[in-house]
Amino acid sequence: MNINPKKLAIKDFVYDLPDERIAKFPMPERDQSKLLLYCQGQLADHTFTDLPDLLPPHTLLVFNDTKVVQARLLFQKETxxxxxxFCLEPVAPHREVQLAMQQTGSCTWKCLVGNNKRWKSGPVKLYFEGGLLQAEREAQQEGHFLIRFTWEPAELTFAEVLERCGRLPLPPYLNRELTPEDHSRYQTIYANQQGAVAAPTAGLHFTDRVMQQLQAKGMDTAYLTLHVGAGTFKPVKADVMEAHEMHAEQIYITKPLVQRLLQQLGKPVIPVGTTSMRSLESLYWLGAKVWQQPDLPAQELTVSQWQAYESMNPPTAAEALQALLTYMEAQGTDYLHASTQIIIAPGYTFRICNGLVTNFHQPESTLLLLVSALIGEDWREVYKHALDNDYRFLSYGDSSLLLP
Structure with missing residues (x-):
């Protein structure tokens, strides 16, 4: 059956999520969360420590190693x-998150501003130990502002400034104040590349113990980076998906990962989290682009929202991955920085991924569309089982392993 994802009605992806089922705090131990196994239509209840035993043999697990930055800043006016x-994404002098985080002295970011009506004019200030951060509005754009930050000591990087005076941005639906525990628990144990404003939450269940068990079972692991944006919480307001604009996010892919994926073809590739899945599938579509245009300028390494559904005669996974390697060699680089707006919805054909480790997502969300793209209408059975069996939902909630 051919499904046109543009015509999907978001009201078909509704389920009743009572507020008390949203996990407001993390479990005492990361890997003691529940794990719901969906395997070829069958459901079974497990604990997350069972994951290494439940994965298909010779699985390559792919993790998103982005690190959540303390992107919320509370400034004081003269009065x-x-x-x-709330810092969303960098604008100048660098749009690339990795470079923007290393910027010293000053920078401009796209931001959300709370209490903006009370901010009449001039800069606002934030004093921190040994320094001062100032913010000035440069422009107002649709739904956000361009804010220019300057700080002293000027030799500090923006990453260091945020570390000293920012606050961790918890998901809005937790609806509570930050606790000291959140600083460690709202990061994965392998978080490495600073730049996300939300955690890749499927990874929050992993512990050193689980990682060692994966290794003992002969499972291989690999890493990529997608900096999760605030758009991940953006509700779908449009009646049909054609009218919903997906948020763009920055991804970083290394040459060794592409080589490893080529070796893995024919064996299971399972992403940890929807961000890893979107990155891996975007990787294929970037490869398809350079397969068709080997001399594509680096700034055109983007995956648009509907590219996957409009592409005629796309290459095989092997051809796309090989084209990416050839492109990187021609560019003389070992890593690629790209941007993706990919929407994975029913009607999508998976090119790289064979399953998914993920939490339970909000009703009427693009993340729920992605789950449905993978396991079809069975998503209803999975979510009904989770609700009937006291699974905890959303960022700090329980986990699932989906094997179609």
Whole structure:
């Protein structure tokens, strides 16, 4: 059956999620969360420590190693009132997150501003130990502001400034204040590349113990980086998906990962989390682009929202991955920085991924569409089972292993 994802009605992806089923705090131990196994239509209840035994033989697990930055900043006006600024993505002098984080002295970011109406004019200030951060509005754009930050000591990087005076941005649906515990628990144990404003939450269940068990079972692991944006929480307001604009996110792919994926073809590739899945499938479509245009300029390494559904005669996975390697060699680089708006919805054909480790997602979300793309209408059975059996939902909730 051919499904046109543009015509999907978001009201078909609704289920009743009572507020008390949203996990407001993490489990005492990361790997003691529940794990719901969906395997070829069958459901079984497990604990997350069982994961290494449940994965198909010779699985390559792919993790997103992005690190959540303390992107919420509370500034004080001259009158004493507070203005909250939430950093979304860098604009100048670098749009690339990795470079923007290393910027010293000043930078401009796209931001959300709370209490903006009370911020009449001029800069607002935030004092931190040994320094001062100032913010000025440069422009207002649709739904956000361009904010120019300057700081002293100027030799500090923006990453260091955020580390000293920012606050961790918890998901809005937790609806509670930050606790000291969140600083460690809202990061994966392998978080490495600073730049996300939300955690890749499927990875929050992994512990050193589980990693060692994976190794003992002969499972291989690999890493990529997708900096999760605030758009991950953006509800679908449109009646049909054609009218919903997907948020763009930055991904970083290394040459060794592409080589490893080529070796893995024909054996299971299972992403940990929807961000890893979107990155891996985007990787294929980037390869398809350079397969058709070997001299594509680096700034055109983008995957648009509907590219996957409009592409005629796309290459095989092997051809796409090989084209990427050839492209990287021609560019003389060992890593690629690209941007993706890919929407994975029913009607999508998976090119790289064979399963998924993921949490339970909000009703009417693009993440739920992605789950449905993988396991079809069975998503209803999975979610009904989770609700009937006291699974915890959303970022700090329980996990599932989906093997179609």
């Amino acid at each position: 004493g009132g507070l203005v909250e600024i």
